[in-house]
Amino acid sequence: MNINHEKLKYFLTEDAFIISNHARVRMFQRNISTDNIKEVIVYGQIIEDYPEDEPCPSALFFAYSEGRPCHVVVAECEDHARIITVYIPENNKWIDYIFRRDQR
Numbered sequence: 001m002n003i004n005h006e007k008l009k010y011f012l013t014e015d016a017f018i019i020s021n022h023a024r025v026r027m028f029q030r031n032i033s034t035d036n037i038k039e040v041i042v043y044g045q046i047i048e049d050y051p052e053d054e055p056c057p058s059a060l061f062f063a064y065s066e067g068r069p070c071h072v073v074v075a076e077c078e079d080h081a082r083i084i085t086v087y088i089p090e091n092n093k094w095i096d097y098i099f100r101r102d103q104r
């Protein structure tokens with residue numbers, strides 16, 4: 001199953017989302033707000049899809065928020081979205097913040 005972007009947007013507008021404890025810690029460490037996360041998911045693009053994730057399939061989103069590149073991993077569960085993690089992608093690991101660099 002691939003992530004349904006429209007369903008995730010709906011969950012966000014209806015406040016049907018959960019931010020994991022891990023994501024909350026990362027938000028604080030990286031000065032990323034809930035509004036930043038919503039912006040990345042609503043206006044961003046899916047750059048990696050993880051359909052086999054449990055308990056819900058997830059995806060990695062990318063967008064700029066407040067002028068900063070931002071990645072958000074979000075899971076699409078049956079009746080809510082779950083924010084797994086959020087971070088500012090590092091140049092040495094990403095090409096244009098979209099494609100992973102070969103780390104060999």
